[in-house]
Amino acid sequence: FTQAGMTQTVSGRAYMAADTGAAIYGMEQATGGQWQYALAGNVRSDGVMNAVALETTLLGQTEYLLVLCRDGDAVTSYAVNPNGSLRHTGTLGTEQGLGILDAPTGFEVIQAHGEAYVLVASATGTSQSGAISVMHMAADGSLTPTDHVLDSLNSRFAGTHSVAVV
Numbered sequence: 001f002t003q004a005g006m007t008q009t010v011s012g013r014a015y016m017a018a019d020t021g022a023a024i025y026g027m028e029q030a031t032g033g034q035w036q037y038a039l040a041g042n043v044r045s046d047g048v049m050n051a052v053a054l055e056t057t058l059l060g061q062t063e064y065l066l067v068l069c070r071d072g073d074a075v076t077s078y079a080v081n082p083n084g085s086l087r088h089t090g091t092l093g094t095e096q097g098l099g100i101l102d103a104p105t106g107f108e109v110i111q112a113h114g115e116a117y118v119l120v121a122s123a124t125g126t127s128q129s130g131a132i133s134v135m136h137m138a139a140d141g142s143l144t145p146t147d148h149v150l151d152s153l154n155s156r157f158a159g160t161h162s163v164a165v166v
Contacts (some may be wrong), residue, residue, distance in 0.1 A: 007065070009055040009150075011082050015065055017051035024067065028082045041126065056080075059110040059116055059139050064089070066137075068107045073100040075107060075118055078142045089141025098145050101131050106162040109137070118143065121160040130158040 005017055014027040014035075027037040050070040057064050063080040076095020078086035084113045092098050101122035106118050117136040130151040135143045151158045 007056050011063060011080070013055075013080070015054055016070050017054055017067060024054075024065070024078075024086065027088075028084060030037055052104050053106055055107060055109045055118075057111065057137070059137065059141070062139075062141070064137070064141050066107070066109060068104050068120065069093075070104060073104055073122065074098075074101060075120060075135065075143060077137065077143060079141050090137075090143040092135050092143035092145060098133055098135070099131060099150075100133055101129065105160060108163045108165055110165045117146070119163045119165070121157075121163045123160060125160065128158055130159075130160050132163070133158070 012029065015027045016154070017023070017099065018026070025037050027035050030036045052068045052070055054068075055066045063082055065078045065086060067076050067078075068074075069076065072091075072093045072095055074091050074095065076091040077087050079091045081087055093100055100120055101124050103125050104120060104122040106121045110117050118135045118137055120133040120135070121130065122133065132149045133145065134147040136146050137143055149155070
């Protein structure tokens with residue numbers, strides 16, 4: 001498959017998602033240093049299709065894997081169970097009323113002042129317009145919209161391809 005994204009968790013596992021389909025694969029380093037992988041979750045029922053990118057974050061003692069998807073223009077969060085399997089904790093996107101445009105391009109999870117936030121960049125298919133969406137991530141992994149900014153002649157971030165926090 002063509003890899004849409006890969007991220008490593010604090011516990012040392014790595015997760016990958018294909019840019020088509022609805023599977024997330026987990027990898028773990030086995031005895032002897034070789035990596036072995038297994039299906040971490042068939043996530044179609046959670047609305048995860050056609051992943052764009054993956055991110056991880058640690059909230060309290062729980063690791064979370066977040067997936068940005070083209071289908072549904074949404075972010076879906078999963079708690080990473082001790083055995084590496086995933087437990088769905090939240091989805092936020094166009095179906096839930098957030099104005100992510102039809103081509104999500106990148107996202108980043110940040111922590112500030114004891115809170116976690118997810119920043120999502122998206123564009124129209126023609127890259128003529130853009131949006132930055134911000135959501136709060138609660139300690140239980142649920143997502144709540146906090147801000148949404150559309151591109152204008154004053155901001156000039158149409159067609160943005162990534163988000164970085166410095």
